[in-house]
Amino acid sequence: MLDLKDIESGYGETQVLYGLTLAAQAGRVLAILGRNGAGKSTTLKTIMGLLPRRAGEILFDGKPIATQPYDIAKSGIAYVPETRDIFPSLTVRENLEIAAKRFGGTDPDWTMERVLDVFPRLAERMDNGGTQLSGGEQQMLAIARGLLMNPRLLILDEPTEGLAPIIVKLIHDKLQDLKSAGLSMIIVEQNFGFATSLADDVVVVSKGQVVWTGTPEAIKADTEAQHTWLGV
Numbered sequence: 001m002l003d004l005k006d007i008e009s010g011y012g013e014t015q016v017l018y019g020l021t022l023a024a025q026a027g028r029v030l031a032i033l034g035r036n037g038a039g040k041s042t043t044l045k046t047i048m049g050l051l052p053r054r055a056g057e058i059l060f061d062g063k064p065i066a067t068q069p070y071d072i073a074k075s076g077i078a079y080v081p082e083t084r085d086i087f088p089s090l091t092v093r094e095n096l097e098i099a100a101k102r103f104g105g106t107d108p109d110w111t112m113e114r115v116l117d118v119f120p121r122l123a124e125r126m127d128n129g130g131t132q133l134s135g136g137e138q139q140m141l142a143i144a145r146g147l148l149m150n151p152r153l154l155i156l157d158e159p160t161e162g163l164a165p166i167i168v169k170l171i172h173d174k175l176q177d178l179k180s181a182g183l184s185m186i187i188v189e190q191n192f193g194f195a196t197s198l199a200d201d202v203v204v205v206s207k208g209q210v211v212w213t214g215t216p217e218a219i220k221a222d223t224e225a226q227h228t229w230l231g232v
Contacts, residue, residue: 001023001024001025001026001060002023002024002047002058002059002153003023003024003057003058004021004022004056004057004058005021005056005059006019006020006021006055006057007021007053007055007058008020008053008055009043009046009052009053009054010042010051011042011051015054015208016042016208017039017043017046017209018207018208019055019208019209020039020043020205020210021056021210022043022203024201025200027182027184028184028200029179029184029185029186029198029199029201030185030186030187030199030200030203031187031189031195031198031201031202031203031216032186032187032188032204032205033189033202033203033204033205033219033230034204034205034229035229035230035231036190038206038207039205039209040157040188040205041157041188042208043188044079044186044188046058047065047072047077047079048072048077048079048155049065049067049068049069049072050069060075060077060153073149074103076150076152076153077151077152077153077155078146078147078149078153078154078155079146079157080142080143080146080155080157080159081157082157082161082188084139084141085142086133086138086142087130088130088131089129089131090129091126091128091129091130092122092128092133092141093126093127095141096141096144096148097112098145099146099148099149100112102149103149103150104148104150108148108150110148110149110150111148114147115144115147115148116144118147119140119143119144119174121140122137122140122144134167135162135163136163136164136171139163139167143156143159143171151183152184153184153186154178154185155186155187156175156186156187158188158189158190159171159187160189160191160194172197172198175187175198176198185198187199192226192230196216196220197216199216202215202216202219204219204225204229204230206229212225212229
């Protein structure tokens, strides 16, 4: 579905990715693990066109991916950043309507009604502004907004960052439901247990390169790799 081949990318003069290669398969969840500063978020930003590619190739469904973020989103990839990036001055309803109107199409799989069924807490907060939401509610809103883009691939960067354990479990259960529904996902996550319980495939990144690839069961059994690359 999504193939990254020999990607080099970074910020200004600082290079972060050095020939990074990985693949995300349709209908599966890929977890990208690694220590802070390993290049995980840089990988996602490069996929989404938020950082320029210096070398390498990104293919989506076997074709070169677009270069502009809006065109990438239109092609069927939704991105939920670590910072969530909801519009704080808009209500929950307005945040959702922006995505629904731009990406809903004529017969969308994801509608306002469906995302509110997934996140009923948002239905109770429709007229509240973004600044009036808890961290967990903001994360729900960010994911719901991504779903309203009707993506074929959902990319999430640190979806549990800063959330209380009870909200982490809630987000986990919702993502598990999306996985069961067949939605393809890429998840960058520091929470080892959270990531491996959702993933079908795992890659570990260190210093801008993939250093380990395998199944969740394999990484859970490989304590040496956990210690070396993840500090678990």
